[in-house]
Amino acid sequence: MSDARFIPYGRQSIDDDDIQAVTDVLRSDWLTTGPAVERFEADLCAYTGARYGVAMSSGTAALHAAMFALNIDPGDEVIVTPMTFVASANCILYQGGTPVFADVDPDTLLLDPAAVEASITPRTKAIIAVDYAGQPCDWDALNAIADRHHLALVADGCHALGARYKGRRVGTLADITVFSFHPVKHITTGEGGMAVTDDEYLARRMRLFRGHGITTTAHQREKTGGWFYEMTELGYNYRITDIQCALGASQLKKLSGWIAKRNELAGLYDAAFADTAVRPLARRGDVLHAYHLYVVRTPERDEVFKRLRVQDIGANVHYVPVYLHPYYRKQGYKKGLCPVSEAAYAEILTLPLWPGMESDTIRRVMHAAIRTGQ
The missing domain is CATH 3.90.1150.10 (Aspartate Aminotransferase, domain 1)
Known part of the structure; x- marks a missing residue:
């Protein structure tokens, strides 16, 4: 095949404004855990309508953080669609939980609410629904099921940034919504992701998880003039850089x-x-x-x-x-x-x-x- 003629199924769009945003950060004092991360989180929250955003190194990291924040433990079951990238289910395994696959609607390939309801057992703790290809699920039906059975509801919106369901943007339709910023997605940070939520407790748990379970970041300590920090949970290094977030914020405008x-x-x-x-x-x-x-x-x-x-x-x-x-x-x-x-x-x-x-x-x-x- 000739690379000059090859048409990929998806690709990024980068312009001079994006390049300038990145070079501005490269000339700044902070390359990671700095102010560009917080600005990107705030910008995406403003766009989606969510209250809190936690930017991370990938959409997979954000899914993992969501499972941690929801206290998915060994023995817990989480219902998920099989028509998705493996990360949507792997994140359950990372926490020791058990993926339970529920079938999809034959016309849209979105998670079938009736199949979800039929899959619930006493061990079910959460549902992960994927907005497949970029089309929002039947969020009214899924929220009704989650409420009726006292389950957490996660939106894997990695395909659906910018989509709307009954006038509401994806990002406000579940307890936690996860986005991906891989180059083939709607906006890119190279690699990267973000979880958004209206729940302050869940946001705090995910923020802790992305930084080794440590209570403060270097930027926060620099602003307060302190040095003390504690590790209170077993977290991961799922941080994203200011370089990436500057690119993401620039892309978001378009x-x-x-x-x-x-x-x-x-x-x-x-x-x-x-x-x-x-x-x-x-x-x-x-x-x-x-x-x-x-x-x-x-x-x-x-x-x-x-x-x-x-x-x-x-x-x-x-x-x-x-x-x-x-x-x-x-x-x-x-x-x-x-x-x-x-x-x-x-x-x-x-x-x-x-x-x-x-x-x-x-x-x-x-x-x-x-x-x-x-």
């Missing part, structure tokens, strides 16, 4: 425009695939989709994938159901656990989508997909 562009491009795909064998996933009528991924279904998925790749088009598959990975199979999870997810996995294909795609690029993808999908 997010709304990028979401609009992603929706515009998704609309072009939708129109092109009408009445073809390439079927876009269903879209709920009460949401603003963030379109991190543009996912279609076709019964000839593997053949379509190969032909697109031959044409230097970076189609991808999101995802292998988590419990089908070898590690989970070794833990006793078996094929057939979530039949809707398994049937979808055999057909789903992710097509390239990012805000900087040019018109000739997206036409090339559409024409190739239609020719191979009919």
Whole structure:
């Protein structure tokens, strides 16, 4: 394949303002645990409407911190979708908990509330719902279930920064919401993530967890003129740098425009695939989709994938159901656990989508997909 012609399924968009924001921090006194981290947290909270933000080294770190803050312990069960990246379930294992996989809606591939309800046992402690591809889940139904059974509710919003559910931005729909800033996501910090919440106790627990379980940061001690600190919990080094947060804050200013562009491009795909064998996933009528991924279904998925790749088009598959990975199979999870997810996995294909795609690029993808999908 020729790198000059290759079209990836997603990529970052970096401009001169982003570069200037990073170089400003490089010339400053603080490269990590400094004021740029706090500013980025405040900016993302202002954008989402959440009260507290805790920036971390990755979305995975933020998920792990959420499980810690919610006191997930050995013997606890956490219900999660299998149609996601492995981190959504691995974070439960990190705390010694047990992932319980509930199936998805066949049209949207979002966690099915009825399947969640059917999976609850006396050991269930929390639910992790993923806004798959950037489309918010049925948060009213999931909150009702969580309230009825006294469960914590976590939104894995790593696909959904900028999305809205019934007019509310993702970030205010669950006890904790987690975002990712990987380069293929809506905004990037290189690697990075953040957990947001309206609960001060949960925010304090996650902030403690990201810094070795130590009560204060170097920047906080510098501001107060003190030196004393204590380690009160067994935490991790999940800190994020000021360099990364400066980039994230600069990117955040452009997010709304990028979401609009992603929706515009998704609309072009939708129109092109009408009445073809390439079927876009269903879209709920009460949401603003963030379109991190543009996912279609076709019964000839593997053949379509190969032909697109031959044409230097970076189609991808999101995802292998988590419990089908070898590690989970070794833990006793078996094929057939979530039949809707398994049937979808055999057909789903992710097509390239990012805000900087040019018109000739997206036409090339559409024409190739239609020719191979009919």
